Amino acid sequence: MRVLLxxxxxxxxxxxxxxxxxxxxxxxxxxxxxxxxxxxxxxxFDLIILxxxxxxxxGLDVCRDLRQKNVETPILMLTAKGETIDxxxxxxxxxxxxxxxxxxxxxxxxxxxxxxRRSVNTHQNAVGTFKFGSVAVDFRRAEVxxxxxxxxxxxxxxxxxxxxxxxxxxxxxxxxxLDEVWGYDAMPSTRTVDVHVAWLRQKLEENPKYPQYxxxxxxxxxxxxx
Amino acid sequence: MRVLLxxxxxxxxxxxxxxxxxxxxxxxxxxxxxxxxxxxxxxxFDLIILxxxxxxxxGLDVCRDLRQKNVETPILMLTAKGETIDxxxxxxxxxxxxxxxxxxxxxxxxxxxxxxRRSVNTHQNAVGTFKFGSVAVDFRRAEVxxxxxxxxxxxxxxxxxxxxxxxxxxxxxxxxxLDEVWGYDAMPSTRTVDVHVAWLRQKLEENPKYPQYxxxxxxxxxxxxx
DNA sequence: TAAGAATGTAAAATGTTTTCAAAAACACCG
DNA sequence: CGGTGTTTTTGAAAACATTTTACATTCTTA
Numbered sequence: 001m002r003v004l005l006x007x008x009x010x011x012x013x014x015x016x017x018x019x020x021x022x023x024x025x026x027x028x029x030x031x032x033x034x035x036x037x038x039x040x041x042x043x044x045f046d047l048i049i050l051x052x053x054x055x056x057x058x059g060l061d062v063c064r065d066l067r068q069k070n071v072e073t074p075i076l077m078l079t080a081k082g083e084t085i086d087x088x089x090x091x092x093x094x095x096x097x098x099x100x101x102x103x104x105x106x107x108x109x110x111x112x113x114x115x116x117r118r119s120v121n122t123h124q125n126a127v128g129t130f131k132f133g134s135v136a137v138d139f140r141r142a143e144v145x146x147x148x149x150x151x152x153x154x155x156x157x158x159x160x161x162x163x164x165x166x167x168x169x170x171x172x173x174x175x176x177x178l179d180e181v182w183g184y185d186a187m188p189s190t191r192t193v194d195v196h197v198a199w200l201r202q203k204l205e206e207n208p209k210y211p212q213y214x215x216x217x218x219x220x221x222x223x224x225x226x
Numbered sequence: 227m228r229v230l231l232x233x234x235x236x237x238x239x240x241x242x243x244x245x246x247x248x249x250x251x252x253x254x255x256x257x258x259x260x261x262x263x264x265x266x267x268x269x270x271f272d273l274i275i276l277x278x279x280x281x282x283x284x285g286l287d288v289c290r291d292l293r294q295k296n297v298e299t300p301i302l303m304l305t306a307k308g309e310t311i312d313x314x315x316x317x318x319x320x321x322x323x324x325x326x327x328x329x330x331x332x333x334x335x336x337x338x339x340x341x342x343r344r345s346v347n348t349h350q351n352a353v354g355t356f357k358f359g360s361v362a363v364d365f366r367r368a369e370v371x372x373x374x375x376x377x378x379x380x381x382x383x384x385x386x387x388x389x390x391x392x393x394x395x396x397x398x399x400x401x402x403x404l405d406e407v408w409g410y411d412a413m414p415s416t417r418t419v420d421v422h423v424a425w426l427r428q429k430l431e432e433n434p435k436y437p438q439y440x441x442x443x444x445x446x447x448x449x450x451x452x
Numbered sequence: 453t454a455a456g457a458a459t460g461t462a463a464a465a466t467g468t469t470t471t472c473a474a475a476a477a478c479a480c481c482g
Numbered sequence: 483c484g485g486t487g488t489t490t491t492t493g494a495a496a497a498c499a500t501t502t503t504a505c506a507t508t509c510t511t512a
Contacts (some may be wrong), residue, residue, distance in 0.1 A: 022414045154488055171368040191470090192490055198472060218469070218498060219381025220368055380499055417459090418501055424461055435460095444458065450500060 001116075004045040005029045006036030006062065007078065008054055012101075013079070016049070023112075026207065033057025039065055040073070047112060050095070051078045054208045063095050078103075113167050130165050132213050135204050137161065151203050156181070160196055161204075164214060173221040197222060211216040230271040231255045232262030232288065233304065234280055238327075242275070245331050249338075259283025266292055266299065273342060276321070277304045283324055289321050302337060304329075331406070356391050356452045361430050363387065370430070377429050382407070386432075390440060390450035399447040409422055423448060 007013050017027045028045070032055040040048055040062070048066070052059040056070065063075055077095045130137045135192045136145045142149045142158055153161065156174035158180050174193045182192075197216075201208040213224050229251045230288045233239050243253045254271070256262035258281040266274055266288070274292070276286040289301055301326040323337055356363045368384055370377045379387065386407050390398065400419045404412055427434040441449050 109264075113268065156489070170366045191492080194470065195472080195490075198470095202472095216470070217368055217381075220384075223367070382500075414501060414502095417503085420459060421461070421501075424459095428461095442459070 001047070002026045002028065002043075002045045004036065004040055004043075004048045004073075006031075006033065006040075006049065006054065006059065009051070015105075016108075019108070023109065031055070032061045033059065037062045037065055039069060041069060043105060045073050047116065048073050048075045049078065050075055051111040053080060074116065090226075121172045130226075133206065135213075136163065146204060153200075153203065157196060157203075158201055161200055164200075164222065168226050171220045171223050172218050176221070193222075227273070228252045228254065228269075228271045230262065230265055230269075230274045230299075232257075232259065232266075232275065232285065233277045233278065234258060235277070241331075244336075245334070249335065257281070259285065259288045263288045271299050273338065274299050274301045275304065276301055279306060291390055300342065358391075359432065361439075362389065372430060379426075379429065383422060383426055383429075387426055390426075390448065391452075394450040394452050397443045397446050397449045402447070 001024065003020055004018070005013065006026055007016065007029065008031045013029055013031070015216055017029065020027045020051060025047075028039060028043070030039050034056045036048075036050065036054070037057060049063055050059040054062070059077055063077065066073070066075070075095045078101055080101050129139070134147045135151075138144070142155075144153055144158070144161070160177065163177065163181050174190050177193050178190075197214060198208075201211050201214050205211045205213060213225055215225055217223050227250065229246055231239065231242055231246070231253055233242065233255065233357070234257045239257070243255065246253045251273075254265060254268055254269070256265050260282040262274075262276065263283060264281070273277055276285040276288060280288070289303065292299070292301070300322045301380055303321045303328055305324055306327050325334060325337060347396065355365070360373045361377075364370070365388060368381075370387070389403065389407050400416055403419050404414070404416075408414065408418075423440060424434075427437050427440050431437045431439060438449055441451055443449050
């Protein structure tokens with residue numbers, strides 16, 4: 001796991017680096033916004049810790065620039081007490097979490113852990129693009145290509161597909177799909193799910209009769225197999 | 227088994243720690259909500275005991291935050307007489323049980339035992355994987371591999387197997403299986419259980435004739451031996 | 453060891469779940 | 483308001499699962 005730490009305060013760099021390395025991270029540091037930004041753009045990291053107050057370019061700008069350039073690495077911002085934090089989260093510059101200085105190392109660890117856990121769920125799984133067989137799903141554009149031809153999916157079909165993909169490998173009960181994709185508490189007849197699954201299969205499977213990806217697990221529900 | 231005890235009252239900490247340690251738990255304590263929360267986030271525990279009235283951050287908030295961060299450790303809340311408990315359970319902050327002070331140690335033990343048993347059902351086992359002999363059971367995928375080859379089990383067979391595994395070591399009566407695996411209203415003839423057990427044995431045992439894992443306890447029921 | 457009770461299991465009978473096409477209901481837009 | 487595309491409901495056949503039955507076997511106890 002690689003962390004980019006962008007921070008100008010010498011003491012904090014040392015403390016944090018120690019802590020992070022002891023937790024098994026490989027740490028790269030930058031001491032101003034510009035170099036931080038260019039590291040983040042030229043290498044890949046699993047996490048970026050970004051101070052708000054930085055020489056040359058402040059953390060908020062770095063954060064915005066990164067997001068604008070589609071860098072989706074989780075970002076944890078560090079703010080001094082008093083700096084208004086709504087700028088970070090409220091204005092949606094794209095940071096994932098923040099910590100107000102001074103902070104406990106434990107708190108830091110906890111937030112890092114949470115961030116990374118979340119990022120496993122969202123980034124690797126859902127953001128970007130996912131391919132199976134001759135099908136490519138682009139989650140950002142909400143587009144699906146099959147053999148490079150665009151397939152039209154309704155919003156619901158797309159959400160269903162996304163949910164299945166995000167949970168690929170697991171058995172997913174119809175109830176769960178109804179909850180998570182439909183948002184219902186269980187009202188529509190359960191056949192609804194089946195019908196939509198059938199449509200997805202029609203549109204995406206090589207041979208809808210013998211589905212390769214969207215499989216049924218009799219008595220349980222469905223399972224996406226990549 | 228690790229317990230996190232979040233409690234500010236010195237005397238109670240000592241009493242509880244003693245008791246819990248004598249029951250074989252490893253106890254970690256925190257005396258305010260914030261440190262409790264960060265411990266709970268940065269380490270893993272099998273159980274969290276959380277006082278409602280705490281300095282810095284109250285137990286209800288800690289509980290909500292934990293659940294929001296997908297910490298699924300069972301939580302037992304301690305409330306003073308008079309504190310409205312519907313906040314804990316009624317508002318579904320995610321606690322699993324509560325105890326009103328003052329309480330008997332026996333009562334505490336009983337509730338802990340119940341919680342842990344329940345949690346074995348849901349967490350440790352339902353998530354993850356269980357192995358015996360050449361068989362590996364993956365509860366998330368609802369899949370069973372034997373010698374790395376996939377074995378097809380019906381939903382009922384799978385649930386039965388899961389129940390047996392979750393209660394491994396115990397003698398389980400046929401009635402219990404009917405209740406727990408088949409469901410309350412199910413009233414099939416008692417031989418049904420035997421048939422399904424036989425099928426599981428056929429599919430999973432090395433030598434179904436002399437079952438090694440799913441054993442008969444004549445006159446009582448069955449027992450899973452790992 | 454024999455009698456009775458409990459258990460094992462193959463196969464028939466019964467029951468349930470899933471698929472899928474078609475129809476009905478709905479929602480949105482101009 | 484009607485047209486268009488989407489979603490839900492329905493129903494019936496097909497796929498699959500469970501229960502029962504009936505007899506064999508094993509176990510317990512005296």
